[in-house]
Amino acid sequence: EGIPVVQTLHNYRFFCPSAHLFRNGRNCESCLRKKFPWPGIAHSCYQDNRITTTLVGIMLGFHQIFKTLNTKVDIFIALTQASKEKFIKGGLPGHKIIVKPNFVSPDPTQGCGTGNFGLFVGRLIPEKGVQTLLNAWKKLRYPFPLIIVGEGPLSSLIQKTALKYPHISWLGRKSSLEVRDLLGRSSFTIFPSEWHEPFGRVVIEAFSKGTPVITSNFGAMAELVDHGRTGLHFNSGDSSDLANQIDFLITNSHLRQQMRVEARKEFERKFTADHNYEQLNKIYRKTMSIDTRELKTVSL
Template structure:
């Protein structure tokens, strides 16, 4: 199969970018011809603000590049991962203009929410779900700017009117059932949305948790529940060491916490191999996110490492973590409940050991490269069938 995959890279490489690269590599390993076209948002830095706004709505150069690439390589299908902002939804129209089926992976809530998070002022916000996103403009939900938010809202509204989301895409991929339900609530055609999770490849191997510490891996930002994590460790009073991996706007608060909390260590950013080594030795991973994660890749990386997850009971990560089997769930934003769950794990070593085995089994059953490849081929088959029906 010849596959044309497109993605717009963020300013700094993140989980979405890594998932795209992993999927490209997986397909090539299985013998498929993959043309990967990437757009880099750094190009926006060289444009005046008015030009940035225009290309977010419709990037004619991206439209031209995609049509030319499709004509030259004649792929069986086009798989779009992220169009925001540089590529723009124009790339979907380019593929359709050439009669090629389109698959789109939904890695955040950008099609439904101006800031793509359903999170505002420290809480979940669904004010624009299924509605015109004018509230997000008034509140400056994108980068704190009503003007920038207006551009995003204009892009969303324009492409709803053009039918880009309803008719331009043959199959949408949501990462969890939770995310699928949200996209359905937001108006995407339910019959076009299928679920395929992320995967971890190569297999990092399972550890034994010999380090005896708790681990947090992620962006140090409010929606990730960093403040809840720190408040919980104040209550725990050094009962279990905590290692924090990551960087972000709350780095200063983490740095201050390290000075006052016994056993806490901030490691900053680490490469994937270092993170996996930390996961294998961790007693458990803490995932205190307070927004609707579309998936929670860090959780399945922990499962692959044989490490259970202590997760906030919200969004997709609550779906990924099976309470009492692969980890425990706690009330989001509640440091007392988080601390109590940590204490329970510390006083039930037999249960913790069982969860380690179950976490690894969960990875082997659902999140390996082979399982993901099977699901992806089924999805591509569905898209090809839709394309045949349309032509036929």
């Protein structure tokens, strides 16, 4: 009792049973601002099971009714401004939310980018935009190797596609060191996620190796990647637009090299362990010194 509480918000579980704001291939906000997440229960959003979803719903309803999150947590940390806006929309008090991104440690240092391939790293699930990526690769004007790293429910689809298209390779799960090596050697990384990612760790890991990122043009992804400087945006879910952006980057080697320099600079400015430590210390000091009931804005 009386000890300040700081909580980092990694997903949307506080008001969405699935935690992803994503249902049936589309972004979904049906449970936002509801005392009880009836839509999520009706659609069995947690583990595709109505019973387990109901149990999660009871927990969420309890927190909503008794406002435990609003009253028991002094400061929330959101990983991006985009996710902060979603949390506010979900009912968390905006004056208690501070934006502090994740970081990469230890610093893996600049990569060479001479591997001549595109790279996808992530869980193989629909909301990660895997199908959009595969469709885009089939539409490229210039055949170019794609390496996919990860496992998940869509693994069999990836395996079948890789057998049919020789330019697509699936490596399954790899260690963190192996992933960072691939990130450093890749020409660019693709982050085609279609749900409201609170962050995008793969993006900053790519930046740490100086690798530009092609990403969806909304939410945290668009916030992290500066279009034309550290990577490119494409219309989320649009495989033709993604193919166009990939073709553009493949044929502009000079721009890729410029982006590599800028991506590494972006990492050094925002996503190092030292920078994160400074931000976190400021947050902790503010939490111990302010009365959040009277707080209007929190800035770093």
